[in-house]
Amino acid sequence: DTEVTQTPKHLVMGMTNKKSLKCEQHMGHRAMYWYKQKAKKPPELMFVYSYEKLSINESVPSRFSPECPNSSLLNLHLHALQPEDSALYLCASSRIGRNTEAFFGQGTRLTVV
Amino acid sequence: GQQVMQIPQYQHVQEGEDFTTYCNSSTTLSNIQWYKQRPGGHPVFLIQLVKSGEVKKQKRLTFQFGEAKKNSSLHITATQTTDVGTYFCAGGAAGNKLTFGGGTRVLVKP
Numbered sequence: 413d414t415e416v417t418q419t420p421k422h423l424v425m426g427m428t429n430k431k432s433l434k435c436e437q438h439m440g441h442r443a444m445y446w447y448k449q450k451a452k453k454p455p456e457l458m459f460v461y462s463y464e465k466l467s468i469n470e471s472v473p474s475r476f477s478p479e480c481p482n483s484s485l486l487n488l489h490l491h492a493l494q495p496e497d498s499a500l501y502l503c504a505s506s507r508i509g510r511n512t513e514a515f516f517g518q519g520t521r522l523t524v525v
Numbered sequence: 526g527q528q529v530m531q532i533p534q535y536q537h538v539q540e541g542e543d544f545t546t547y548c549n550s551s552t553t554l555s556n557i558q559w560y561k562q563r564p565g566g567h568p569v570f571l572i573q574l575v576k577s578g579e580v581k582k583q584k585r586l587t588f589q590f591g592e593a594k595k596n597s598s599l600h601i602t603a604t605q606t607t608d609v610g611t612y613f614c615a616g617g618a619a620g621n622k623l624t625f626g627g628g629t630r631v632l633v634k635p
Contacts, residue, residue: 443621454613454625455568468622502567510555510617513570 435503531626548614
């Protein structure tokens with residue numbers, strides 16, 4: 413199984429809503445990532461988890477709250493988002509180490525209204 | 526911090542022609558990875574280069590890593606409509622951190 417599964421595929425939420433994005437992988441990868449991608453732009457790294465611990469936070473606003481409940485799951489909790497947060501949110505996983513490829517999920521297309 | 530730049534931003538190619546996209550890093554890289562993202566899709570890993578001067582081929586795709594490990598290129602021969610998409614290079618660094626270049630968006634004219 414070389415898949416990273418993200419749910420939901422699409423999400424529309426209001427600025428006062430609380431929602432969560434979910435990501436799951438069963439490849440035994442111990443590094444998991446959240447990326448944000450705006451249209452016609454490259455993926456921008458948000459968070460990295462290594463061995464279920466947050467290792468990198470790229471100065472992401474606190475309205476985005478990541479969580480890694482176990483080695484297979486990664487969540488991104490959303491609260492009080494702004495319309496400019498609308499984007500494709502990509503989860504990825506990889507083995508630990510520099511020279512390892514990342515496997516991306518299909519993403520959650522988020523629209524904040 | 527590390528910056529990775531890619532040119533061109535857009536590439537319009539006649540079907541059957543060749544083209545090259547270039548990637549340059551502001552710092553020496555431990556590795557360079559290439560990903561392809563189809564329209565409406567997600568990035569899919571193509572290849573990784575680790576050694577200085579390394580060249581790898583995948584059918585019509587040829588990837589090179591520069592001698593100084595600061596630049597890379599992707600050359601596609603005999604472009605096909607299936608090559609449509611955005612090609613990203615990504616530089617590897619400590620902490621499992623990948624820094625993506627801006628991407629080259631490829632459009633193929635049949």
